[in-house]
Amino acid sequence: MLSIVDIKKELGKNIYIYPLTISAIKSNSIDLHASRFAWSISAKKSLVREGKITIPPHDTALIYSEESIYVSNKIGGTYHSKVKLVSEGLGHIGTSLDAQYIGLSIIAIHNITDFVKEIRVGSEFVTITFYYLHTDDYIDTVSHDNPPGHPALLVGFEKEQDFLEWQEKNRWCRNKSDLYEAMKNSVEYNECKKQFKTEQVVFNRKNMRKKIVKYILLFGGWLLIMVGLSIPAYFVEVSGITPVCIMIVEKFSLPIITAIIVSKETLINSCISL
Numbered sequence: 080m081l082s083i084v085d086i087k088k089e090l091g092k093n094i095y096i097y098p099l100t101i102s103a104i105k106s107n108s109i110d111l112h113a114s115r116f117a118w119s120i121s122a123k124k125s126l127v128r129e130g131k132i133t134i135p136p137h138d139t140a141l142i143y144s145e146e147s148i149y150v151s152n153k154i155g156g157t158y159h160s161k162v163k164l165v166s167e168g169l170g171h172i173g174t175s176l177d178a179q180y181i182g183l184s185i186i187a188i189h190n191i192t193d194f195v196k197e198i199r200v201g202s203e204f205v206t207i208t209f210y211y212l213h214t215d216d217y218i219d220t221v222s223h224d225n226p227p228g229h230p231a232l233l234v235g236f237e238k239e240q241d242f243l244e245w246q247e248k249n250r251w252c253r254n255k256s257d258l259y260e261a262m263k264n265s266v267e268y269n270e271c272k273k274q275f276k277t278e279q280v281v282f283n284r285k286n287m288r289k290k291i292v293k294y295i296l297l298f299g300g301w302l303l304i305m306v307g308l309s310i311p312a313y314f315v316e317v318s319g320i321t322p323v324c325i326m327i328v329e330k331f332s333l334p335i336i337t338a339i340i341v342s343k344e345t346l347i348n349s350c351i352s353l
Contacts, residue, residue: 080107080208080209080210081107081154081208081209081210081211082106082107083104083105083106083107084278085209085211086104086107086109086209087104087271087272087274087275087278088275089154089209090262090268090271090272091259091262091263091268091272092151093150093151093153093154094148094149094150094151094154094209095147095148095149095150095181095255095258095259095262096109096146096147096148096149096262097146097147097251097258097261097262097265097268098145098146098261098265098267099146099262099265099267099268099271100112100267101267101270101271101274103203104271105206107208108159108206108207108208108209109206109207109209110161110203110205110206110207111144111145111146111184111186111203111204111205111206111207112144112145112146112201112202112203112204113132113142113144113145113198113199113200113201113202113203113204114142114143114144114145114183114200115127115200116142116143116238116242116245117132117140117141117142117143117198118140118141118233118236118237118238119134119135119138119139119140120138120139120140120141120187121135121138121139122135122138123235123236123237124236124237125237125238126140127200130199130200130201131197131198131199131200132197132198132199132200133195133196133197134169134188134190134195134196134197134198135190135195136190136192136193136194136195137190137191137192137193138190139187139188139189139190140187140188140190140198141185141186141187141232141233142185142186142187142188142198142204143183143184143185143186143228143242144183144184144185144186144204144205145183145201146183146184147181147182147183147227147251147252147253147258148176148180148181148182148183148184148207149179149180149181149255149258149259150176150178150179150180150209151178151179152178152179152212152215152216152217152218153178153211153212153215153216154178154209154210154211154212155175155176155177155178155209155210155212156175156176156207156208156209156210157173157174157175157176157207157208157210158171158173158174158175158176158184158186158205158206158207159171159173159205159206159207159208160173160205160206161203161204161205161206164188164198164204167192167196168190168191168192168194168196169188169189169190169191169196169198170188170189170191171186171187171188171189171205172187172189174186176207176209177225178212178216179216180225181227181253181254181255181258182225182226182227182228182229182252182253183227183228183246183252184205184207185228185229185232186204186205188204188205227246227252227253228242228246228252228253230242230243230246
């Protein structure tokens with residue numbers, strides 16, 4: 080499963096998404112937003128009224144995401160319900176995102192209650208997690224037959240033509256290169272990459288600081304052991320061992336201790352600056 084670090088790293092490489100909302104990128108997922116294209120499965124009528132998707136009791140709504148997504152042959156994914164919606168009686172049975180898919184996501188949301196439920200257009204309504212494939216899918220030989228947006232699911236639905244015309248005009252929701260350009264030129268994408276670069280610098284500094292402290296402690300422990308073993312040789316004469324211990328103290332331990340004392344301020348300042 081990809082973490083927030085993986086997702087930000089793969090944006091523009093193996094994952095394209097537009098429009099991108101930085102706040103929708105979570106620790107290991109991305110939230111998608113409900114668009115103005117939504118229908119009742121039973122009535123095949125549009126459910127959008129005054130900026131809200133109104134779902135009748137015991138009905139299922141087909142809702143398109145505002146975002147178009149592309150994943151390469153290295154990545155797949157799964158869709159999951161939002162806790163907030165589930166707690167209100169609205170749920171989504173998990174579905175998959177195939178490698179090399181491109182297009183809007185169409186999500187079935189079930190109202191299992193006896194009451195009318197509403198989802199605001201533009202609000203987060205489903206979350207998607209990504210996974211690296213153990214073996215890459217066949218490149219440019221898509222292993223699924225899902226066209227962008229699954230338009231076949233809308234046959235016979237009210238305002239079907241409105242959606243198809245909108246999708247035709249907005250090539251970024253069905254064409255890989257157009258999606259990439261739309262994402263790359265967006266303010267949110269560039270800000271996301273800028274933030275990611277800063278986050279990586281901070282992370283690397285913290286990691287380096289931990290490594291420096293670790294090595295200082297290890298080296299200091301080794302030095303103390305050497306000193307502890309060598310100094311008694313000045314007071315206890317042991318044939319063959321004493322001269323060696325004295326040499327270790329004079330040639331290695333004392334010079335190293337002196338060097339550490341002299342450079343103590345430099346080491347501390349280096350750690351702080353990192």
